Amino acid sequence: MSASSKSVFLLGPGLVGRNVVDLLLVEGYSVTTLVRRESAAAELQKDGVKTIHGTLANSEVITKQTIACDIVFHIATADDLPSVQAVLEGVKFRAQAGQQTIYIHTSGTGLFGDAAMGQYKGERVYSDDKPHDIDALPDTAPHRTIDLTIIRARQELGSRVKVAIMIPPLIYGIQHKYKRLSIQLPTLARFALKHGYAGQVGEGRSVWSTIHVLDLARGYITLLHWLEKTSAVTVLENPYFFCESGDDIAWAEPIAVIGQALHAAGRIKDPAPKTIPEQDYKDLFGEFTPLVVGSNCRSRATRLRQLGWQPREKGVLESLRDDELPLLLQETGEFNGYTGVAAS
Structure with a gap:
């Protein structure tokens, strides 16, 4: 057919x-x-x-x-x-x-x-x-x-x-025609704009795969x-x-990019990342914050690669700096944490 x-x-x-x-x-x-x-x-x-x-x-x-x-x-x-x-x-x-x-x-x-709370890099890769x-x-x-x-x-x-x-x-990146943002990293950037610092769960050492x-x-x-x-x-x-790019990152890496970019734009006073107190998780993903932006989640897309699929877009840090943050800095209005539905 x-x-x-x-x-x-x-x-x-x-x-x-x-x-x-x-x-x-x-x-x-x-x-x-x-x-x-x-x-x-x-x-x-x-x-x-x-x-x-x-x-x-x-x-x-x-x-x-x-x-x-x-x-x-x-x-x-x-x-x-x-x-x-x-x-x-x-x-x-x-x-x-x-x-x-x-x-x-x-x-x-x-x-x-896992329950790493940003304190360590997980070695388990699925x-x-x-x-x-x-x-x-x-x-x-x-x-x-x-x-x-x-x-x-x-x-x-x-x-x-x-x-x-x-x-x-x-998931990161944008499609320039639609100018839609992803979820996890932009939410962390909006948190930084609201609270005046680039925040991370624990020490930001936990690692996620990206796409x-x-x-x-x-x-x-x-x-x-x-x-x-x-x-x-x-x-x-x-x-x-x-479906992953092969580019695993510790949460501290994009948090540092967010801090540097917002500081350079004059939106926060200090680019240095800081640990987010638990009472402020309400301005991220609520009780799921440690899982969504503080756990270890590492994966390998072995099967898609066997079918001929290969990632070809820019990496997560470059995309965050060059595409997502400039678009996000155009936003106006109050931010009170992520409340939408997510693909993952």
Whole structure:
């Protein structure tokens, strides 16, 4: 079946998803997205994307659109169970009608974040060609409830669905056309602007793997093409795919870049990083702050590289300094911590 005859339903046409949409359109796929705002719908429609109005809470809408499509991407958030259940209901309906579905869900490497609190570099590195290491994670690990729901449905449906779970690390970078920012590093920069210093959890020694948003978008397309041409039996062997640049960084490194850039812009008095007191975690990610910007999360995208995918965008520190911080410094308004939904 040619790309032009395949229909895609994509949840989450934001920082990551919008770039995936663009790549799908270039290849001739018919794309429908779920959108909350009329302005977003107008932008997408202008590029030839079909839109349906709704939120992740609109389960009936999501199920109905899943039934109508051959391929589903869930890139909106790693932690919304009702929307995932709605997708799976649509997938099951299609299976009962003899239609196979490709479902690519987005999780995140917070799955295996530790309790380092920025005090040390973790030596454990997970690889996606070793699914048993991921399956051994506790059911209480971040994102795991959602992932297990998908895996159980996958086992039930067998060859009637091809499921993959993309597990990205720290996402950074911008697509200049849309000027959307990522989450973790910009949130730390906004915290610095509000509190007057570049803050880190503990000593900033914990390490995360990283991926540029455009490399990640290409990773999704590489994964899609593999699912399209691979037998359902083979797909069942391992649902996990990491996507990382090979550039692991200690949190102290981007914090130092943030301090230097904001000091040079005259926005903070001292560029030196400082440890964030726990009472101020409310201005970051609340109780999840130590996990999101203070843990160790290291991964290797062995499987995508075997499929020919390679990262090609600039590194995380260069991107932060040259692309994200200049855009962020144009923002106005009060900042009170991150409150949106995240891909990971």
